[in-house]
Amino acid sequence: MNTIIDYFSTIPSAHRSLILVGGITIFWLIENAFPLFNFKYRRWHHAGINIFFTLTTIVVNFCLAFILLQVANWTVTNHFGILNWLPEMHIGLYALLGLLLLDLIGAYLVHFIEHKVKFLWRFHLIHHTDTWIDTTSANRHHPGESVIRFVFTTLGVVLVGSPMWMVFLYQTLSVVATQFNHANIALPKKVDLLLSYIIVSPDMHKVHHHYLMPYTDSNYGNIFSIWDRLFGTFMILPREEIVYGVDTHLQPEVHNNLKKLLQIPFHKKNKNS
Numbered sequence: 001m002n003t004i005i006d007y008f009s010t011i012p013s014a015h016r017s018l019i020l021v022g023g024i025t026i027f028w029l030i031e032n033a034f035p036l037f038n039f040k041y042r043r044w045h046h047a048g049i050n051i052f053f054t055l056t057t058i059v060v061n062f063c064l065a066f067i068l069l070q071v072a073n074w075t076v077t078n079h080f081g082i083l084n085w086l087p088e089m090h091i092g093l094y095a096l097l098g099l100l101l102l103d104l105i106g107a108y109l110v111h112f113i114e115h116k117v118k119f120l121w122r123f124h125l126i127h128h129t130d131t132w133i134d135t136t137s138a139n140r141h142h143p144g145e146s147v148i149r150f151v152f153t154t155l156g157v158v159l160v161g162s163p164m165w166m167v168f169l170y171q172t173l174s175v176v177a178t179q180f181n182h183a184n185i186a187l188p189k190k191v192d193l194l195l196s197y198i199i200v201s202p203d204m205h206k207v208h209h210h211y212l213m214p215y216t217d218s219n220y221g222n223i224f225s226i227w228d229r230l231f232g233t234f235m236i237l238p239r240e241e242i243v244y245g246v247d248t249h250l251q252p253e254v255h256n257n258l259k260k261l262l263q264i265p266f267h268k269k270n271k272n273s
Helices: 002-009 013-033 043-077 091-116 118-128 135-139 143-160 164-182 189-195 202-208 226-230 258-266
Strands: none
Touching: 002 091, 002 164, 013 043, 013 135, 013 164, 043 135, 043 143, 043 164, 043 258, 091 118, 091 143, 091 164, 091 226, 118 143, 118 258, 135 164, 143 164, 164 202, 189 202
């Protein structure tokens, strides 16, 4: 565990970028060989749109990273946050508890709120417009949503009292997890089901991308599945019945057009669905 802590305490930016690019590449190759759905689409055009949003997410997080660093250092220095208020524990338990809480606030909570607050939904809607979910869809977030999610990640660091190595570890696991559960892959159903008791599996998350309610408002988790099960937002839908997208934006000329996607949050007619 100490080796992991040492590595993530000083992880170079190049390594973090390599993990992101490497993850997309690996899952893209796997889903090309063993696809869940055989999409009829311009794959590189679709990937180009999603990679653009991935790059804007990277830029937003890079520009704001100094805030996260200062906040994490402040919590440790001032012994603030849940982890700093608890009795001393084994480092492995400490790390697991911290990751669970960061996932609750930085992933589940913000995701849940984005579905319930109309203004925030306008930005998150871009993610749901994708009708061809694959691993490139993982970071299909409007730049405005990237800022929103950064705010909640920072809030999580403050409330949890996370040291910076834990923040970097969480972000790394979060990137890989979202690439995995968005990938257009078909795991054996029993394997996927078993995984869903611990982490967010591909089948579990793809229910969230079904185009109709109430499935759209379910399975908000990213790394751990415990929060959906605990808060009653866990739902099951056979993979054969899943239809991707959102019922208000099913036209390809909208959801497959970068300019129109960037403009969606500023159309007042968009509302939560």
